[in-house]
Amino acid sequence: MEIRIATADDWPGIWPFLREIVAAGETYTWPRDVDETQARQMWLVTPPGRTVVAVDTDGTVLGSAKLTPNQLGPGAHVANASFMVAPSAAGRGIGRALGEHVLGLARADGYRAMQFNAVVAVNTRAVALWRSLGFEVVGRIPEGFRHAVDGYVDLLVMYRRL
Numbered sequence: 001m002e003i004r005i006a007t008a009d010d011w012p013g014i015w016p017f018l019r020e021i022v023a024a025g026e027t028y029t030w031p032r033d034v035d036e037t038q039a040r041q042m043w044l045v046t047p048p049g050r051t052v053v054a055v056d057t058d059g060t061v062l063g064s065a066k067l068t069p070n071q072l073g074p075g076a077h078v079a080n081a082s083f084m085v086a087p088s089a090a091g092r093g094i095g096r097a098l099g100e101h102v103l104g105l106a107r108a109d110g111y112r113a114m115q116f117n118a119v120v121a122v123n124t125r126a127v128a129l130w131r132s133l134g135f136e137v138v139g140r141i142p143e144g145f146r147h148a149v150d151g152y153v154d155l156l157v158m159y160r161r162l
């Protein structure tokens with residue numbers, strides 16, 4: 001598995017699992033019926049943002065992540081990042097590898113910290129992964145997420161210095 005900067009050619013490999021994850025309505029604050037044009041625009045970010053892909057030896061895209069400033073101007077020294085691993089490739093360490101890679105990219109880009117604005121509290125796999133990568137919960141939005149299965153659940157703000 002290799003992690004590298006995404007190109008426009010990677011989009012057809014990202015879109016099927018991105019659509020599946022967003023449509024499930026369990027982890028992302030995106031419209032569940034997001035169309036491909038809007039999704040492409042939201043995921044393949046422009047500089048200073050970066051999008052990366054984790055690819056198998058045969059070129060299959062297994063996961064992807066994006067790194068952007070969390071705010072503009074005087075808030076732009078804090079990074080934000082988002083991660084998606086193809087459900088068929090989950091539990092194989094790809095999320096962790098993407099997380100470590102993106103933390104390294106953020107440091108190299110000069111960010112001072114990284115913040116996740118909307119981690120669904122019942123997304124136990126993600127919360128455990130981010131904690132193990134040094135993030136702590138610094139805020140909780142009560143019932144900030146309408147989960148497709150669990151109903152109204154909390155959103156967590158998670159943060160770590162770089």
Ligand SMILES: CC(C)(COP(=O)(O)OP(=O)(O)OC[C@H]1O[C@@H](n2cnc3c(N)ncnc32)[C@H](O)[C@@H]1OP(=O)(O)O)[C@@H](O)C(=O)NCCC(=O)NCCS
Nearest residue numbers: 027083084085090091092093094095096119125126128129
């Ligand atoms: C969250 C996500 C990125 C994790 O990716 P992944 O490749 O499946 O994760 P990994 O295989 O690297 O496992 C990472 C950690 O998850 C946790 N984990 C793995 N399987 C788990 C399970 N079945 N239940 C609970 N936690 C689990 C473990 O803490 C694991 O750490 P370890 O390396 O010490 O075993 C991926 O599941 C995903 O894309 N989910 C949908 C979108 C999403 O939730 N994105 C994050 C939004 S904040």
